[in-house]
Amino acid sequence: MNLFVLIKKAKLAKEGIVNSNVLNVNKPFVTSMLNQIDFIIQHAEKGNNPILQLKAGQTFTYSVLASRELSSPDELKIKELLDDVSEEMYSSDY
Template identity: 40%
Template structure:
């Protein structure tokens, strides 16, 4: 896992999601995604694998939330940022 790339991609996604400029996305979804991105970014900055830093039994759900709730062109741009984070968080799935 490249923590530098993960930190950069999660940081960019965090900035864009923090704007909350798409009114069709529910506040709870924004908040959940923001919390997950913050965790991922913080762990990557510390050189820790966010996947193994999660409490036992917990998983990241930002991808599922985005897949179920994002459909407009603006929302799909945000989803693209999440996909970039995922490609660095799960590099073995993108080889």
């Protein structure tokens, strides 16, 4: 994982969500995704692997939420941005 690339991709995903005309940032699933992306950005900017900063038993769920909740063409563009974050963060799995 390249933390600089991860930060860039996570910020693009956050921007896509916040500036979206199709997502309501007050919906719980959107708030959860934003909180997780903020967590990733915060720890990556400190030079830490965000995955290792999770408490025991915790996992990131933003991609599951995106898969369940985002289905329109505009929403799928946001899902692609989130998928880019996952691909960088879990690059050894891809």
